[in-house]
Amino acid sequence: MDPQDQEGFRDYVDARWSTLLRLANLLTGGDRHEAEDLVQIALMKALGRWRHIEDPDGYVRKVMYRHQVSRWRLRRPHREVTFAAPPEDHGVADGTSDADLRITVGQALARLTPRQRTMLVLRYFEDLSETEVASVLGCSVGTVRSTTHRSLSRLRGLAPELAAPAPAADTALNSNVPKGART
Template sequence: MDRYEGFREFLRARQMALMRTSYLLCGDAHQAEEMLQSVLVKVAGNWRGIARDNPEAYVRRALVNEHISWWRRQRRSLAFTGPPRSGRDPGDESVSRIVLWQALARLTPRQRAVLVLRFYEDLSVQEAADLLGCSAGTVKSQTSHALGRLRALAPELADLLHDTDTDTARQEAK
């Protein structure tokens, strides 16, 4: 039996989505590639045990952990260079997107991870909590703090930044 059975198929199917997640976590295309490659090398070595569970969730969690570890080692500010180029004219990028990228770069890695998992990956609060190894309440509070920080850093994006958990709670309280 091939110890990488299923790994190649998983990689073909999910590599681009995982690369986007990696990029959104760190904000730098080259670092995202290195981070994903590092995680995939580790995953490949343990594929048999990982494949039985939820391999994509495992890889996402490993990416978050790798990014936080990298950030702790570097202890320097990260500068987002913008989204990966897709062959389009750079002039097509909107000012709102640039402002959002710059504001995201100023969040803590944990806050950025929560926003990526909740709003980009569209995970539920509990799914994000499971991936981050924390409680659902921590995910909710980190989401609220991160969105509040984004509102303060980029007030011109206020229409885009709605904390659905807080909005829902407010509606239910009425």
């Protein structure tokens, strides 16, 4: 590898490390060490082909997806770890609701199987279409649809607090309208 390619690769790693690590963290269910390993494996594979890669982000992400898929295909089924229920929210508006939401989503994602987590990350975090996810993972679009559907159902079951609250305004409005006048 010539010095120009080395410099280009170093610049890419410096600029994209945190973004790639964040993606890997989601793919591995929040295990920081596994996430770092996943990024490093992907970058090592990219380093060997750096001169021939046109889209470094696409290449590295695809390597990460495929490596993660290989890992969950090889793993034996394991028992799901259960966690204590989080404390109830007392409605304090102290600016931590976004952080609480990220923590809740992260904990719920970590409790999904690696396959379910990967499907949801690719569909909703990476914003890939069903066809693109099927292409990346080497499966059919129907498999993506059914796995995504089951994964979302399980996610909702694991974290019911993520469900959107019923609109209170509509309920209040309908209670003031005579029963025969409601549409």
